[in-house]
Amino acid sequence: MSAAHGDEELGIAAGEASAGTRPVAGARGPDLGDPLVECLLRLGDDRLILGHRLSEWCGHGPILEEDIALSNLALDLIGQAASLLRLAGEVEGRGRDEDALAYFRDGVQFRNCLLVEQPNGDFGVTMVRQFLFDAHSVLVWEALAAGGHPGLAAVAGKALKEDKYHLRHSSEWVVRLGDGTAESHARVQRALDDLWRFTGELFRRDAVDEAVAAHGIALDAAAIRPRWDAIVDDVLARATLVRPADAGMRHGGRTGRHTEHLGHLLATMQIVARSHPGAAW
Amino acid sequence: MLTQDDALRIVGTVPDPEVPVISVVELGIVRDVTVAPDGGVAVTITPTYSGCPAMREIERDITAALTAAGAPRVELRTVLAPAWTTDWIGPEAREKLRRYGIAPPGKAEPAGLITLMRARTPVPCPWCGSRDTELRSEFGSTACKAIHVCRSCRQPFDEFKAF
Ligand SMILES: [Zn+2]
Numbered sequence: 001m002s003a004a005h006g007d008e009e010l011g012i013a014a015g016e017a018s019a020g021t022r023p024v025a026g027a028r029g030p031d032l033g034d035p036l037v038e039c040l041l042r043l044g045d046d047r048l049i050l051g052h053r054l055s056e057w058c059g060h061g062p063i064l065e066e067d068i069a070l071s072n073l074a075l076d077l078i079g080q081a082a083s084l085l086r087l088a089g090e091v092e093g094r095g096r097d098e099d100a101l102a103y104f105r106d107g108v109q110f111r112n113c114l115l116v117e118q119p120n121g122d123f124g125v126t127m128v129r130q131f132l133f134d135a136h137s138v139l140v141w142e143a144l145a146a147g148g149h150p151g152l153a154a155v156a157g158k159a160l161k162e163d164k165y166h167l168r169h170s171s172e173w174v175v176r177l178g179d180g181t182a183e184s185h186a187r188v189q190r191a192l193d194d195l196w197r198f199t200g201e202l203f204r205r206d207a208v209d210e211a212v213a214a215h216g217i218a219l220d221a222a223a224i225r226p227r228w229d230a231i232v233d234d235v236l237a238r239a240t241l242v243r244p245a246d247a248g249m250r251h252g253g254r255t256g257r258h259t260e261h262l263g264h265l266l267a268t269m270q271i272v273a274r275s276h277p278g279a280a281w
Numbered sequence: 282m283l284t285q286d287d288a289l290r291i292v293g294t295v296p297d298p299e300v301p302v303i304s305v306v307e308l309g310i311v312r313d314v315t316v317a318p319d320g321g322v323a324v325t326i327t328p329t330y331s332g333c334p335a336m337r338e339i340e341r342d343i344t345a346a347l348t349a350a351g352a353p354r355v356e357l358r359t360v361l362a363p364a365w366t367t368d369w370i371g372p373e374a375r376e377k378l379r380r381y382g383i384a385p386p387g388k389a390e391p392a393g394l395i396t397l398m399r400a401r402t403p404v405p406c407p408w409c410g411s412r413d414t415e416l417r418s419e420f421g422s423t424a425c426k427a428i429h430v431c432r433s434c435r436q437p438f439d440e441f442k443a444f
Binding site: 065066072074076077079150153154161164168 | 330331333362366390419422424442444
């Protein structure tokens, strides 16, 4: 496929359509600010938004054990996000802590990838989304744990252990559902086909990635890609699922251009903190 | 004034809020206890999991115990590296866990390895000792536990996950 057809950036219209986000006129090519802060926000926002998505399952899991498991994953991810956003606030030096960054930024200021903000769908959709993310996340943490930024390496070393458990869990569910009944197979194949277009964004490299390399943060997408491919291909083969073609890839989350789903998520996540600023419970 | 040994002993009386049969020191999350010349105590702790919801309660409990013992001020610090591992739980604490009905953790996996679809060694039942047990879920009532069921005595039980 051609690059032009394989890679599409979301227009600002999607951001405007979402509740709780403020459209920014001519936001193409926005000033990305301090690259290190941007990098930490990207890592933190991925985990905050996915953690919130998973928390939406609390009380709705298909079985009790899985309900508990999804809440455990959510807790790990939100804990990781808190560490990353705290670090981002410290580097930024404008007095914003992790709560300020989580609850008092609008949609266009969020830097998470589009994959994590996609709705939960059925359990199969949630597990496929989780698997695609986890397989990437363990490789990112592995690189960062060995990296030259001590604060980030400490977070990464800890998160790597957690996400290995996550990946094992999501892989096993993808296999169980893919290699399960005709119904479960059809559903996870559809989930994979739907979510695949958000995977390209995980491997895009831009000026932020180039700049943070100077801080010893070497997230080499080209090195991570083949290892991610190997994990994904292995699990999909065991699951008897077909890997979709890399067509119509979407991106934009890293610069604040999100799908319509993020605004709705933020409206729920931020309402209490914004309605009662400074409240403690 | 508290001596170094006093301070460490007092912190060692603070139970883990989620698994109260072992102390926070036995759990391995207390990394350092230092008494300053003025008697103030600095305690360095590390979380078990990034999202462990008990950390604030643990900080409060440690502060309360040291204050009750006469420390004029208590300072809590959190470190993330080196990352906590269940290998820091000693043999005595493991036996306490087992008697409490929680299967103690096995050896933590070496860092960096990603073992998918690994064959799991059955975890011995803490109630009857049988190895005829089955993993029900890798995520249990708290972040640090997995749920198993024993086929011999038919009891469900928690396992402290190797981490
Ligand atoms: Zn038994």
